[in-house]
Amino acid sequence: MYKIRELLVIIIYFIVVYAENNKLKSTITTDDLKQLRKYLFITQSYDKFVRPIPKSGGNTTVNIDFGLIHITEFNVKSQTLTVEGWPKINWTDDGLRWDNKEEFKNIAVLRMPSDQIYKPDLMAYNGIEHSTTKMTNTNALVYPNGMVLWVTPITLKALCKVDLSRWPYDRHLCFIQFGSWTMDGFTMDLTANNDGKSFLNNFYENTEFDVKFVNVTRVVKYYSCCTEPYPSVTYYFELQRQPTLYHYTITVPAIMAIIASLAIFLLPVRSGLRFVLNSVSFIVLSSILVNLGAQFGVSTLGVPVAVHFISVSTLFVGLLQLWLTIAYSTSFFPIRFIKVMFQTYRKTTTTEHEEQHLTKSTKPEMEDILKESDQTKSQIFVLIIDKFVFVVYVFALLYNLVV
Incomplete structure (x- = not known):
């Protein structure tokens, strides 16, 4: 009898918790989202052109995790590789936080157009034809603590050194290097997430090449003109041709x-x-x-x-x-x-x-x-x-x- 009573108490507890969660979710209205946007952009006077500096000072830390989706073209004449990918970028913007506001405590995430907020000026250093690089203006996910998560599909054309000496059993070591175009390491720090473990998670197999992830490295480079560091993150991967057709x-x-x-x-x-x-x-x-x-x-x-x-x-x-x-x-x-x-x-x-x-x-x-x-x-x-x-x-x- 005691066990039955204990089981009933546990069931009732889960029902109450489930009901409370649904109640919290149902209490979020369109007006709440409007009020939150008004608070961020009007009350807080959020400016997307200003780099978010932590309250403790220092540089802005940006994390990147790149996922390769598809190899569109591998041109041996021009030594270029055209790929489709999903860069997953996150950083913290204190100008977009609301976790200290009681009236917005039920809002767990705010989806905003990425062109309305600050975005790091990341570029592919070994990319070419930047005017044709396609980066979709998808929504960014903003969380109460100010953390921003932005995942966008990208079409990238990058340089890749070609080695045809063993064709049609050739292998090519290619890479995609990301870094800030204008900011040094004292202003923005760049790191890699997950050590590239998700690089091929969503990869659509190519009919001509087998793709193998090699590693991801973070390099800090110094130039002769300047004393400040310039960090970058490079994803290395290997292309091995499938010679069956040949x-x-x-x-x-x-x-x-x-x-x-x-x-x-x-x-x-x-x-x-x-x-x-x-x-x-x-x-x-x-x-x-x-x-x-x-x-x-x-x-x-x-x-x-x-x-x-x-x-x-x-x-x-x-x-x-x-x-x-x-x-x-x-x-x-x-x-x-x-x-x-x-x-x-x-x-x-x-x-x-x-x-x-x-x-x-x-x-x-x-x-x-x-x-x-x-x-x-x-x-x-x-x-x-x-x-x-x-x-x-x-x-x-x-x-x-x-x-």
Whole structure:
């Protein structure tokens, strides 16, 4: 019986507390909010152009926590990264506090347009095209103790150093650095919230890059012109390309083109199919190379390994096409050369009677024998050189692959 009574008392207590809370919430009216705004902006003469200085003096402490939402574009030519993010900024403004006023004790938070209150002049130091930087004028949350919380969507275009040496397995270390544009550390101090733990909490996965948060650092920099410090907060993150698509569009065609150029050595030296296969290989590799050149542009930051391999392979295939032409057109060159030499020799070493006798009897037979013998020797000679070219070509491809 005692336990039942105790349970009833606990239930009644929670009902009373719940009712009181609802009563407090229901007592907040539009007039209360108007009176609070009147108190802040008229009675207190709040000025949004005046930096909020703590009563104890000193600088204004601003905390920032940046969340990356989406990577819109990564331009390797201009070395720029366009992102969507949510900077979460909070600071204390004593000109906006009402916790010492009994008539406003029921108001726990006041939502105000951010353009009506003071905001820190934070900028992205590595940002470019600031005129196109979009920062939405969202409401700020103001609490009774004067703390202001402002979260706004932002579109930011920042510089990012590009390293394409291992493309398409490239990784890029990018960063976004925030700091005050006009205030030094004696006027405004900047710190990072949560050590960047919420950097990727709301990130929308990118189809081309995997994003990995590295760290967030606070740096205080001194310039030669001035003695005051300039604090900044930098968020570092790594972009790693997903190479799956490039395997199908570049790697596979390039490998098949190289295999086709190797397969021509299985065909006869004077086969027309050798020209066709090698020409197709050359066109495929050249097309891939032109496409990659248009994609990367002119860069002095290093040639990607894949581009170097394809370009050198294209050169080898082109030289191979030159050899195929030579081998095809000169396969009977030794025959014509020996025939001319034989005729010259006979004219200088035989008499007229011998010449007539040779012409009538043995000369045609000897020419047939020489022609057949020389043709065989010519084919063997060209075949040996062809095999030598094959060995050199394979070695060059392997060396290009390793290097």
